[in-house]
Amino acid sequence: MLTIYGVYRSRATRTLWLAGELGIAYKHVPVIQARRLDNPLADTAPLNTLSPTFLTINPMGTIPCIQDDGIVLYESMAINLYLARKYGGPLAPKDLSEDGAVMQWSFFAATEIETQSLKISTTFAEDLAKTAAGKAVIDVAARLLQRPLRVLEQHLASHDYLISDRFTVADINVAEVVRYAQAHTALIDTYPALKAWLERCQSRPAFKAMWDARGAEAA
Structure with missing residues (x-):
């Protein structure tokens, strides 16, 4: 097992x-x-x-x-x-082309988004977002995220999901990285197609079950 x-x-x-x-x-x-x-x-x-x-x-x-x-x-x-x-x-790639796209989006999220996204998440989690130092961290992270988030926005403006307009592992991998920046609502609101995609992903029963279990876990 x-x-x-x-x-x-x-x-x-x-x-x-x-x-x-x-x-x-x-x-x-x-x-x-x-x-x-x-x-x-x-x-x-x-x-x-x-x-x-x-x-x-x-x-x-x-x-x-x-x-x-x-x-x-x-x-x-x-x-x-x-x-x-x-x-x-x-949820899996169906051919070599999709396999390449799944890997590209997954590694794109890990290399281009996660570091700055985590800085936003950590700053909010530590209740520092309203301090001068916290705002500075968030502002820099948000600025560095603009380019990769624009890339996602452009793609999602004409696609419901990242691969072939169906939900796949790529959506999970990328959505969980973007989620770290979600507390910065002004940033996410700047990208309506990205925001709508994130909402679609997070409305799925399996995400909700995972999120409920996370909420029940000790902080």
């Missing part, structure tokens, strides 16, 4: 959402980020990214991580592309 390691309040959301879309059976093992613990190596510490037992599975100590039929993967984009190809049906 597929095993997914990681808590919902991490990049594991993209894999847990995909697993829900695929409707596959899996075991979920919560692994918390060590940085969230005062002493991650204490005997009483919950399973975390520095726990020796987890490091025997994933020596990088990152989440998400999966085990599937003897295969171990611990890069979230690679995990999702693998699971889509193995189990995906319409």
